[in-house]
Amino acid sequence: MMISRLVKALLLGWACFTVSAEKSNSSHSSKINARLNQIRDTMIPPSMYQEAMFHLMSYYAPLDATSELCRNHSILYQEAFLNDTLWAAKMFDASSKIGEGVNVGAFVGLGSYEGCLMVDVPGLFKGQHCLVEVTGILDFLFEASHVTKYTLFPGFNLDFAFSMCIPSTCTVQDIRAHMDVALQEINASSIINDNSCSKKEPTNLRLSDWIAIYILVLLIAAIVLSTWYDYFVCHNPSKQNKILTAFSIQANTRKLLHVSKSSDSLSIVYFLRFFAIVWIVAGHRFNVVLAAPSPNLLTIEKYLTVWWNAPILHMTIAVEIFFLLSGLLVSYNFLKSRNCGKEFNLFQYYFHRYLRLTPSLALVILLEASLIYQVSEGPIWKRLIGASTKRCEENWWSSLLYISNYVHPYSMCMVQSWYLSVDMQLYLISPLLLIPLQRNANRGLKIILVCFIATVVASFSNAWFFGLQGGGNVSRNKKVEINHGAEYVLTHVRAASWLIGLALGYFIYEYKQKGRKFIMNQALVVFLWAASLGMCILVVFSITPFQQPSYVYNPVIDSLYIALKRPLFSIGVAWIVFACVNGFGGVINSILSWKVFQPLATLSYGIYLSHLALQFIDIGRTQVLYQFDMYILISDTISDVVKSTIFAYFLYISVEAPFAEIDKWIFTKAPVVKKEENGNTVTIHLESTNVETKDAKSKL
Known part of the structure; x- marks a missing residue:
């Protein structure tokens, strides 16, 4: 009897609410429709x-x-x-x-x-x-x-x-x-x-679409001509014709795959850079999924409270690795170049940085403001991709000026571009800290310490004033928008990890470049490794209590947590870097220094720029409900990493590497030979104003 009623109910629903998917001119449609009407009239x-x-x-x-x-x-x-x-x-x-x-x-x-x-x-x-x-x-x-x-x-x-x-x-x-x-x-x-x-409407290209098309055509033409010249004409590139091979696929791929064997290379940096970007991609996939219509959205409850999901909920801590490495490389590079006798040029220092970062960022912004909107469609395409496109149409300039974290932070073009703004602003003030550090190390380190304490106090005060609560960005206890604009993107409360990196860069320079030996017994090394790893793990999983329904907001505890969690995590990572660079890494350093991480780390900037757009496209074009499931999230994250890595490769060979070569061409002087007579010995110096090497790029 129950089965009979169930069959009737299913047939009734089918008859009332379902029609054939065949086109109206199909001969089967009318027959199917007639049969359904017959079933309906029998039951109702x-x-x-x-x-x-x-x-x-x-x-x-x-x-x-x-x-x-x-x-x-x-x-x-x-x-x-x-x-x-x-x-x-x-x-x-x-x-x-x-x-x-x-x-x-x-x-x-x-x-x-x-x-x-x-x-x-x-x-x-x-x-x-x-x-x-x-x-x-x-x-x-x-x-x-x-x-x-x-x-x-x-x-x-x-x-x-x-x-x-x-x-x-x-x-x-x-x-x-x-x-x-x-x-x-x-x-x-x-x-x-x-x-x-x-x-259904005809595709109407806007002015921004045509601008993007023209720029892409010019890029493709430059790549084709440069690759042709490199492959067929220039078999032995000299310094004079490197600018003509700047856009060569062959030459830029060689640069990407080149593995540095220099003892000056900080190999651990490559692993950390790639590890951090994969972690960020995974966390953003989790957040972006929340914008997708889901058939089981309330099951997110269990993912917000269980301890084993803390690394995903707390993926924002991965950004501290980037800040730490940025400060480290800025400091290490500066000290190395100054102590080699190279003259410091403030204009070149700033312009060099801007030229290295901005072309790739500008191209991705242009695509987000134009052609990306044309690539697909779906029920939520306009409200997801359309809203993202509108933000870039209105606020592209603040991202290119690296002020988007303070100017329209709630509607910035490319949500992730806040990091680039913070990093650039810290880079602008870096000479105020690096010049004293180079002239008088004790005084410079004291200034860095004072700035570190000031930014931690500012973070605590800011969290207290706005009533910000601990935990992940996805929580019932706070609105993401408030936390994002009031604390997460602000330079003066996010500088702690970067300042730790500055100090770390100084100590690495002292012990690596000057040949000083850092002596520790094995027991102390093991203790410091255990303490640093334990501190990093503790910080990552520390959000779990704040995610529980029974947790009650405490302004002192929450403000202290927000102010201290990032510096503590960065101190733990700083020891890992210092230990690996100075020979205390053992097997861990051998694994983390695997050569394959060098090209992957080089692509991390392109991955960072592109991954959110690719995730938005994936969600925006969906025409069915997105099943919220950890297996699907992991699979989609792997797909995100692969797709964004492929995009990053094309971005590297077409924009990033060519403009790096142009930067060298602009700021590299023609070889100047100086002869110094020392008895019968003649010493030759080649002067160059280019102070940054491939192994010490301080961007992502």
Whole structure:
């Protein structure tokens, strides 16, 4: 009996709400539709069905639209559906219905995006897919849930959302007016804007698209010509023609794959740089998934509270590795160049940095502001990629000037570009710390210590003032936006790790370049390794108590935690670097110094620039609900790393490496020979103003 009722229920649902996916001109469609109508009429009295569908269509068709054209077409849609017209049945079928899984977080129905856009009523209208958010239904949920209703990424608020397939002649204002009437009885309201609806339209390239195309064409032409010259003409490149091979695929690939064998190379840096970027990609994948409509969003509860997920929730700590390495290499490079007798040129110091970082950043920003929007489509494409594109159209300049962390921090182009702004600002003030350090080490280290204490105090005060709470960025206890703009991206509260790196660079220079021996017994080495690794692990997993539902905000504890966690983590990493560089790394150093990490580390800058855009594209083009599952997250993270590495390779050979060669060409003087008579000995010096080597690049 139960099976019989179940079969009837399934057939009834199929008959009422499902139509064939065949095109309207298929001979099978009418036969299938007729059979479904027969099943429906057998199970439901026609009068009851007509009344139920008439009432249902009053929600799905915008009958209360403000424009007369939309109302007329909506009435036509309603009547056609009640008369079993195939195109109307397809429109209704493409709209979402209340489905299974609501109790585990299936709050969003995407409907059939392609099915809706395929509808065509000749001479009248086409199908238009609209995704409508409804607020006021699930507000109670946030009182008992860890899931935040806010997200920095332009996805959904955590609330009910459904899709409607409506006539293309209806505007956003029409739909909003209709939903205001339809939802009035249940005390709810709708959220709908220009990014909510999609319909088939011819591709119209904007000015930014054409600019991007022209620049890409010029780049491709330069690459082709340079590669041709390098391969067919220039078999033995000299210093004079290196500029002509700057865009050569062959030459730049050789540079990328070249493994430094110099004893001056800080091999551990390569591993840490690549390790940090993979960690960041994994954490961003977790965050971006929260912008995707999911059938089981509430299962995120368990991922927010369990200790074993802390490395993903606390992926923001990985950025401290970049800050530490940046400070280390800036300090190490500066001291090495000054003590080699090279003259310090402030303009060159700044311009060199800007030229190394900006071309790649500018190209990625241009793509995000233009062509990326054209590559795909989907129910949430406009609201995810469209919002990202708009931010880049409006605020590209602040990212290129490296001030986006203070100017429009809540709508910055490329969310991850905040790091580049902070790093550049720290680089600008670095001479104020490095020159005293080079002239008088004790005085310079004291100045660095004072700055370190000041930034820790500033971080504590800032957290106290804004009431910021400890834990990961995904938490019910705080809004991501507040934490992001009020603490996470601010240079004056994020400088601690960079300052530790400055001091570390000095000590590495002293013991590596000057040949001084750092002597420790084995027991002390083992203790320091255990202490540093233990401190790093403790910091990573320390967010777990703050994620628990029973945790109560304490301004002293939370502010101290926010102020101290990053410096403590960086001190632990600093010992690992120092130990490996000075021969206390043993087997660990042998593994972490694997040569394959050198080219991967070189690509880390391109990976950092591109990975979020690729993740947004992956989520934005989805037409089905994204299953929130750890296995899927790991698989997608691996895919993200592979795709962004491939993109980073092309970015390196087409922009990063060529402009690095141009930078050398600009600032390298012609060889000047100086002869110093020393008895019968003649010494020859080649002077150069280029002070940065491949092994000591201080960018990502």
